[in-house]
Amino acid sequence: MLHREIVIENQRIGADVYRLVLKGAVAATARPGQFVHLQVGTTTDPLLRRPISIAGIDQPKGEITLYYRVVGRGTAKLTGVRAGETLSVIGPVGTGFTVPAVGELLLVAGGIGLFPLFTLIEAVDRSAVRVKVLWGGENRTFIQEVGGETLFKMDVDYAVATMDGSMGHAGLVTDLLQAALEDRAARSLAHRTAEGQTAGTAPSDWGTGALTERPEGRAAFTVAACGPKGMLQAVAESCGQMGVPVEVSLEERMACGVGACLGCVCLVRTTDGTLARRRVCKDGPVFDGREVVWDEAD
Template sequence: MDAVVPTCAMHRSVEILENVSIARGTYRIRLLAPEMARCILPGQFLMIRPTRPGTSDPFFGRPFALYDTVTGPSGTHEAIDIVYLVIGRGTAALAERRAGETLEVWGPLGNGFGPPPEDGGPVTFVAGGIGQTPFLALGRWWTGQQSYGAEPTAWDGPVASSTELLYGVRNAGLAAGVEDFERAGIRVSLATDDGSAGFHGFVTTLLEQRLQAGDRPSKLVGCGPPAMLTVLAGIADREGIPCDVSLENQMSCGFGACFSCVVPMRQADGSVDLKRVCVEGPIVRAADVAWPLGSAH
């Protein structure tokens, strides 16, 4: 099942409408970008240059997945929401920006998610850390609540019958956007490393318990740290469940020129070749990746 390839990348200076805290160290920034909002697809990303006013620091842009679009009074997509966790200089600079200021943005970039499961069955999203961000728009898209892209997508088959997010974080204070998912009809089950909320343990262990209990989705989709995705890919392969992943490799350009985001991918002849996540991804079949990408747990 192939991802959807973008056709309308552009470069713009856009206005910040909001930049608000939604969890510990986590923010939602809303960008007034009608042209981008009307053609971006779930799974695609924007490169945002968070340079502080009057400086060139930080110089390089940072990639951020679409969280969701915001529609105006006429029902057309007018703004883009991005959710991000402050983890370095770039995201720290972005958190300092205020409504009314402008940001340099290019996108949408990368491949979007493809259609929902062919059998119209349930989908389980598996997220670790800030990996929940691509799944709000995707859940709304695959359950027929919202259309995305330059033209409304009419799937040839049925949409997903239901969606659930298994969401792993270190502690309860880092869980961001849970209410947004629940309002969209996406059931959320938390897993915390310290046991402060939901299941005490890794989110992949929670998934394995669900599968052992007979709760088997038609499709798995994952986003999170490489170690988590490595385990998820192994579970999907063992259980025979189709699985796509959204990769979070670091990027400098976002359009394939710098080769800073390469990942080893299996080829049809059995060999392994390096592919650019920003161009050939970030959405890929888990079975196509040459795991592990990190030390799995």
């Protein structure tokens, strides 16, 4: 679990965001939604490792792709690492996303929360799962610089929202989600009505008909999200109201990254209704959005 990985690439792609490609042992066992815990130097300052989500897994080449935004001294130092150097990596660590086998998968991302969702896009069987990305960012510059190097090249449906209205929907990405959920509910209702009349025929508005039906007659529809806490809370609440399964990838200040120090915890409501602590680094970072308790009032 502790490896030295060779740096293949460490390039700025725009808007203070860098792409870091590492070659080594992590790729072989990495799963969507997991992360690596990187040591950014060999001195004691900055002291702690940096947790960075895995954004790409290339098992044949033995490479993982990470994206990071320069936010502090650790990430600033990381930008100085050159191709050919090695980095100490703990990983892959954490519990990641469920990969749906069929149906529709809606991915909701806020800012750099986009990157961990890429591994999920890569992992699903796109002939059986229809994927769409809803992505919110600060402005057009951020979306174009970052998306142009990543999402827009991925041959996947997407819609964007910007806070300043300079690109896509003017407002929050959760507005797009709400519209999608309502649209989905309306289609589901129409489908059920249609089914009553012509039982067993696939609904034409779902495209190719490749989607496998659930026994109750509804295609599996799930949401996965990553972004700021406030956004994730809104996503979880919207999905909860509509009865849509949702997984959220949480972010928290971490120390050990392996579940030993209890530095990065969240609160969940378990199936029997009791409140319990979970470790974001080990039990997460991906959690069932309906379980997470967002406001921890003491």
